[in-house]
Structure formats: C-alpha cells, structure tokens
Amino acid sequence: MAQWIFCTGIQQMIINITEESKFTPDKINIEALDNIAYQCGAGNHILMGSRELLTRISETPGLERRTSALIRASCQRMTQQGALLNGSPWRLDIDASNTSRSIPHLHLFQNPDYCEKSQILTENPDDAATIVALAKTYIAHTLRGNRISIRHNNGGGSTIGRTLKSIMDSPSGCTICIVDSDRKHEGAATGGTAKAGQAAYKKVKQKWRANFHLINQRELENLIPHDLLQHCVDKYAPHLSDVTKAIQETNKFYVDYFCMKAGDSMCRLISSLISKRQLKRLSKATQCSGGPMPPIIPCGTCICDGQCRESPGFGTGLLGWAATEMESGAFTSNPDLWRDELTDLVRKVAFTGLATQPFRA
Structure with a gap:
C-alpha cells in the first residue's frame, strides 16, 4: 500500500493519505493537492512524508509548479522533521482513491475552505490569547524550528455550542473548542457553557475537523503556570x-x-x-x-x-495580563514547570496550528 503523508494544522496534525485501491491523478485530486500545498506554502500548515514518496509526488503530471517545488523542499526537510512526524500522536488518514467508507477522501480538499488556517474557539478573546501565547512558548521549547498559525473564533459563554455547530455546518479547517468546566469543587457538575459545548461536540465529533477540550479545573485561570502568575501579580497587583x-x-x-x-x-x-x-x-x-x-x-x-x-481575588484581568506579558516578550514561562493538565491542553493547541515559515520558491 503506497501512502502520501501530509502534515497540516488540521485536527490530528498529520494527514496520512493512503490508497485503499488505486490513486488516480485526476483533475480533482490534483486540485486538492494544490490547495493543501498552497496553505502549507502560506505558512499555515506543514507538509511531510517519506523522502522517496515526496520525490515521487513532486513529479505528478498536472501539479502546479509551486506545488512541486514545495513538495521537493519538504522532502529536503524530512531529515530534520522526521522525528516530528513519527512522534506526533495526532494523525488523520485520507483516502487518495476516494473509495473509503471510514476516512475522508482526497477529493474533499478540492474545496480550499477545508484547507484553511485552523481556529481556536473559546469563551472570550483573553482565553484564546493566553493559550496561544503558551503554545508559542511550548513550540519554541519543544518543537524548535516550527511556529503556530491559528485564528481565534469567540463563541461567547452561552452561544459557544451554537457557534461550534455553525462552524461545522460549513466547510472549514480544523477547530479546537476549549471551555472551562466551571466546577465548584471536585466531582461537581459542569456549568452551562461546558454542557452546551459538550452537547454540540457530541453531534459533530465524528467529523475530522472537530476537536474539544474541557478544562477539568474550575477555569483556565486555575491552570496558569506559577511563574507566570507570580510575574503578572508582582507587576499588576x-x-x-x-x-x-x-x-x-x-x-x-x-x-x-x-x-x-x-x-x-x-x-x-x-x-x-x-x-x-x-x-x-x-x-x-x-x-x-x-x-x-x-x-x-x-x-x-x-x-x-x-x-x-x-x-x-485577582479580578477579571488576569488572563489579559498573562497574554500581554507573553506576547510582548516581557516574560517567558518555563514549560518544564507546567502541570500535566496544562501541558496537555497547550500541546493540543500547538499541534492543531503547527506550521512552518511561509515557503518562497
């Protein structure tokens, strides 16, 4: 079985394009490959695969010249990026023969909307800004040479379930939805926003584009790294x-x-x-x-x-302080000191939006 492996910012991060029967380089498949390569070249995703396979793909008749050049460049990077491909827990299989009943077909990506930049859906902008800033720190510390490319979609508290459904009802790239549990104590019921988000996700979770993370602690604030919390409070309060x-x-x-x-x-x-x-x-x-x-x-x-x-209390500005200090470069938290729950959340977001620098042919 031959396989084409692409690594993009879509949910499982690695897109593994396989052949359940036989791949035919028809017009739709070629357009789909061009669309994926375009987004990778724009710095929104990462393209990966074995050196032998990428070389063969780059020679497919009908591909745009820039697509072939990007695939060849990705082939040359595999010596450095191979460990990332093998070590990532997120993987999405796509059938290049367009015959599978269980995995997405390559033809789907003829619509460029499915290749667009990944997005993070949170209750408010400060949540997203803080998580993405922590993801940048994680990538710089653990996945050097890469970056994050992700956009924010604000769901609001009471509307987050409807927002997730609306996103999934239209063609788009990956969305990771993150909500606070709002639990008052261990074992308590989740709050209304968490329930709405979970209910919406249950209806779309079979779609490869959807991912959901419930913060088991009361709120994101309860997971802020101690070194970052101390820095922010020392400065602002x-x-x-x-x-x-x-x-x-x-x-x-x-x-x-x-x-x-x-x-x-x-x-x-x-x-x-x-x-x-x-x-x-x-x-x-x-x-x-x-x-x-x-x-x-x-x-x-x-x-x-x-x-x-x-x-x-620290007031409502704590996450805003944290995002500002990290984005400005005034403070860098140490991922080695993070709690496991925070690392798990940040890692999901990092791989959802993992990308390289824009490609210049």
Whole structure:
C-alpha cells in the first residue's frame, strides 16, 4: 500500500493519505493537492512524508509548479522533521482513491475552505490569547524550528455550542473548542457553557475537523503556570504578591477550584461538597496546615479546625495580563514547570496550528 503523508494544522496534525485501491491523478485530486500545498506554502500548515514518496509526488503530471517545488523542499526537510512526524500522536488518514467508507477522501480538499488556517474557539478573546501565547512558548521549547498559525473564533459563554455547530455546518479547517468546566469543587457538575459545548461536540465529533477540550479545573485561570502568575501579580497587583506565593504552596484541591477572579475560601469549597462521603474522603487533603495565606478566618463550621483560608481575588484581568506579558516578550514561562493538565491542553493547541515559515520558491 503506497501512502502520501501530509502534515497540516488540521485536527490530528498529520494527514496520512493512503490508497485503499488505486490513486488516480485526476483533475480533482490534483486540485486538492494544490490547495493543501498552497496553505502549507502560506505558512499555515506543514507538509511531510517519506523522502522517496515526496520525490515521487513532486513529479505528478498536472501539479502546479509551486506545488512541486514545495513538495521537493519538504522532502529536503524530512531529515530534520522526521522525528516530528513519527512522534506526533495526532494523525488523520485520507483516502487518495476516494473509495473509503471510514476516512475522508482526497477529493474533499478540492474545496480550499477545508484547507484553511485552523481556529481556536473559546469563551472570550483573553482565553484564546493566553493559550496561544503558551503554545508559542511550548513550540519554541519543544518543537524548535516550527511556529503556530491559528485564528481565534469567540463563541461567547452561552452561544459557544451554537457557534461550534455553525462552524461545522460549513466547510472549514480544523477547530479546537476549549471551555472551562466551571466546577465548584471536585466531582461537581459542569456549568452551562461546558454542557452546551459538550452537547454540540457530541453531534459533530465524528467529523475530522472537530476537536474539544474541557478544562477539568474550575477555569483556565486555575491552570496558569506559577511563574507566570507570580510575574503578572508582582507587576499588576503587587499588593497580592504574598497571597500568590501562598497559593502555590496550597494543596491541589484548593488551587484547582477556588475562584481566582472574585476570591474564595477553603470553607466554601469544603461546605459545597455534596455528600458526607466526599467530605470524609477529602478531609485529609484539605487540611489548612502549611504555608500562610492571609487572612485566616476562623469560621468554626468546617473540618479545618476553625482555620479557614480565604484568598482575595485577582479580578477579571488576569488572563489579559498573562497574554500581554507573553506576547510582548516581557516574560517567558518555563514549560518544564507546567502541570500535566496544562501541558496537555497547550500541546493540543500547538499541534492543531503547527506550521512552518511561509515557503518562497
């Protein structure tokens, strides 16, 4: 079985074009290849494949001259990029014979809209700006020589499900939809926006263009790297610097679910647990001993021996601060220090929009 392997910014990142029967270089297939190559050449995607295969593809009669040149250039890069191809967990098979019942056909890409730049769908622009800035850091640290090319689509809180459906109802490239869970504590139900996003995704998830990521923590703010959080607070809200340091020393239960915008307390988290069984299971994990977190409020109603921590809020501008500091180059977070949950999210976005510099023939 011969195979044509293309790596673009579409969901699984690697497009593996196979032959279930026999590939015919007809007009539609050639136009599809030209469309894919055009977007790769524009710096929106990456084109990959074995050296032998790319050489053969570049000689296909009828391809545009620029397409052949880009494929040859991609062939020359395979020595450096081969590890990326082999190591990526995201892969999409496309049938060049256009006969498969289970994978997309190459003919589909005759419509250039399916090759367009990938997009990230979030509840608000600050979410997207922060995640994309972190993805740039991840790529520079882990996938050197590449870049991210992705555009933002703002779904709004209550409309994100309808926005995702609208995108999927029209020809387009990959969309990764990211929503906060808005959980008040571990095991709590997700919020309305998360439910709407999940419901919409269930109806389109079989489409190769759709990807969905639910942030299991309360919000994206709860995943901000500690080094970035400390830098932003030191610069924009220095009166909260000590609180930020104390939060970093607090157990994961609190860090994951306290409201970073408005402020929160350990007592609120514990008292919101919906069953005594949960309370008993988490009582040890939620002990309030450890680093100081002013102010300490004795409430006398929770399991913290009357020592209930309260954290002031950072306001609604935290993600805006983070995006500004990273985009301006004022601060670079260290991916080696990120939590696994954040790395997983950022990696998905990085591979969704992974690209090279624009090609110049």
